[in-house]
Amino acid sequence: MPELPEVETIRGALAERLGGARVVQTRLRRRDLRFRLPHNFAARLNGRRILGWGRRAKYLTARLAARSPWQEDILFVHLGMSGRLLLRPQRLAKQAADKHDAICHEHDKHDDVSHDHDKHDHVAWQMETRAGPCWLIFRDPRRFGYLGLVAAAEQAAHARFRALGVEPLGADLTAAFLAARLKGARTTLKAFLLNQRHIAGLGNIYVCEALHRAGLHPAQPTRLAAAHAAGLRRAIRHTLRHAVAAGGSSLGRGQSNFVAASGEMGYFQLRFRVYGRAGRACRRRACRGIIRRFSQAGRSSFFCPHCQPAP
């Protein structure tokens, strides 16, 4: 789910709903996420006000007000593959929490929201907002996601952040920068764009989409593609901006895997040009190509053989 557009969509929703909120309490159900939760995690959060919600690459960040004698901290959230953040009104979430704590009787599995707790809800925060109390829930079945805390002044140097490349929608991603990095790399476009050390925030979906928009084959060597840096840059930014405007993507049928904080979901998946469309017609006007899928570094790549000629 969560590539840059999804995280950005969640950030926007949280900023709206939880801007200036105060953490009342933190409930932990399991600490063994991809990385273990920090010690004193709950104690370091409880009582603090959230000054703002941000995003760096695929990380969601919350800036926590200084509490003497400490300084401002950053709470960061990586959603991994299956992570979600859910907002629940106080009453419903309390029922869910109590029910969960009461050690799992069998519970009915239909869609009654008042029973909508889940065995994969690992962390829950009770928040006091302008509009009243509510719960923010971190749910992640696969537990590839994780949370962390870092002093605001040390964020950039933190192990999870220091190696990250430029923001794809930021001013640092210039054609010249991209061309230089492409020339210096000895790999394929697909691997290059997935590598967060160059550009941070793209994942499998948006790399496939951006390469199609740019007319470049995912297996093309980066050195040969350096001449197309300007077009590739444009395609990346175009793809991401459209996806953010559409509220990100939600994959899976019936039940969305991406639910923004307030419950709405993204619609960009309706506009995929290549991702998940193997065997279907290319969507570019007047193109008769059929989308193909192949495996690259263990991940699926999708491309149109007409628009993206083999290297």
Place this chain on the structure above:
DNA sequence: ACATAGACCTGTTGGC
């Protein structure tokens, strides 16, 4: 420096 494979987890889907 890079490619590949495997690891970490659980859930869903498609074929037989």
Place this chain on the structure above:
DNA sequence: TGCCAACAGGTCTATG
């Protein structure tokens, strides 16, 4: 219907 294999938005590590 059941069972099983393949696959899924992401890193991270080990090995060649």
